[in-house]
Amino acid sequence: MNRVILYGFGYIGRMVAKEIVESGALEIIGAIDVDEKIVGKDVGEIIGIGKLGVKVSSEPEEVFEKAKPAIVIHATGSFLDKVFDQIVLAVEYGYHVVSTCETLAYPWLKYPNLADELSRRALERNVVVIGTGVNPGFIFDSLPAFLTSICSKVEKIKATRIIDPSRRRYSFQKKIGLGLTSDEFREKMAKGEITGHVGYAESLMLLSEMVGLDIANVIEDQEPIISHEYLETQYFKISPGKVKGIKGYGKGYGKDNKLKAEVEFIATVGVSDKDSIEIDCGKYVIKWSSNGVPGDYATVAMLLNVAKIVNNLKRGLRTMKDIVLLHA
Known part of the structure; x- marks a missing residue:
């Protein structure tokens, strides 16, 4: 599975897009954002590389309906209660989600009920949801x-x-x-x-x-x-x-x-x-x-590297513990 939907096309989302195009390892098939300045514009033109044939949409349901199968790379917010509905929607449509949401790195601490609900829904839809990045996700853990x-x-x-x-x-x-x-x-x-x-x-x-x-x-x-x-x-x-x-x-x-x-x-x-x-x-x-460690570049690399293996992870709400297998 190498098809990607970018949910959130701000600074990090655009860096992810550039890296995907440069590496050729993944394929962008959808982009979602609410910024009226970029909605309807071609992803490639926004990042300065020419048309890719993928336009930014403000309607996630429309993108999810057309794009299967794919992985959603999610980069819209830091707090799970603010982005929960976005992630759940992707899950309900049957997509794996790899997110920069910092509190999703270990959501049971501050959002135990949301974490349990998200885990239940991910299991029901046979998908993986995981939060990652450079910090949380790497330097401190x-x-x-x-x-x-x-x-x-x-x-x-x-x-x-x-x-x-x-x-x-x-x-x-x-x-x-x-x-x-x-x-x-x-x-x-x-x-x-x-x-x-x-x-x-x-x-x-x-x-x-x-x-x-x-x-x-x-x-x-x-x-x-x-x-x-x-x-x-x-x-x-x-x-x-x-x-x-x-x-x-x-x-x-x-x-x-x-x-x-x-x-x-x-x-x-x-x-x-x-x-x-x-x-x-x-x-x-x-x-x-x-x-x-260069934070923005490292975050992008972590997102893409996790996206490449997410389909191999056990279904449900996962953490970096499921990837970092060797430790004391």
């Missing part, structure tokens, strides 16, 4: 889980991701509050107008299930990082005293209140990208680091 393959036991895991948001897309810079005052940041976070990073807790619970950390309690939070100098990105002007980034964390504790795993995310203008993981294996410590 799948990668450290795989690194524990050389551990006989795991005492504690810490993963840290540091990025310069000035090299990321507009929507990312906006959602972490660049250019806002500290009060504006907190007000917009409280109202859900910006989100910061989504998925600290989901990554921890996913990691716990993969490795057997038995995390019983998770806390997460994030705060703005304030600039002391004037800064600019391609989208925002940041005056002294305004937000230049965020610092967030998630911590997972066992039933004995012992810290089992923690993740830290720092996105601030001007830093050097870096990812690092430290695993306490009891008798020794494993340390891994890189000069930064």
Whole structure:
């Protein structure tokens, strides 16, 4: 099965489309979006490669009715309760769904009822639904889980991701509050107008299930990082005293209140990208680091690589645990 419907044709959706065309491994047969500026336009023309013969539609039912069989690559939102109906509709039409929805990476934590309903429907329709990406999906969960393959036991895991948001897309810079005052940041976070990073807790619970950390309690939070100098990105002007980034964390504790795993995310203008993981294996410590996994490109690659194997997965609501098979 190599036919793909793109549900959500914003920045990530368009990157996915370009990669599909360049690689030739998959075929785009449908695209869905609500943006009136692109509805009715050819997918290829939107991404600047000439006509592909596939037009963006605002009517998912019409696309689903015509396109079978195919895999839906879904990239419209971060919160399962907001995109649940979109995913369920694809499932009801008999499509596998590979989604960037961060809370779908481990939906039983915050949306247990929706997760159970989605799992039931996927089983009834004999399809797979899975949430993936770079984070959640890789840096804070799948990668450290795989690194524990050389551990006989795991005492504690810490993963840290540091990025310069000035090299990321507009929507990312906006959602972490660049250019806002500290009060504006907190007000917009409280109202859900910006989100910061989504998925600290989901990554921890996913990691716990993969490795057997038995995390019983998770806390997460994030705060703005304030600039002391004037800064600019391609989208925002940041005056002294305004937000230049965020610092967030998630911590997972066992039933004995012992810290089992923690993740830290720092996105601030001007830093050097870096990812690092430290695993306490009891008798020794494993340390891994890189000069930064490129978030958008890595997300696209993860979506497409999972799409290529999704038909081989056990039916129902799945997680990256079903793909990362080797761990402690």
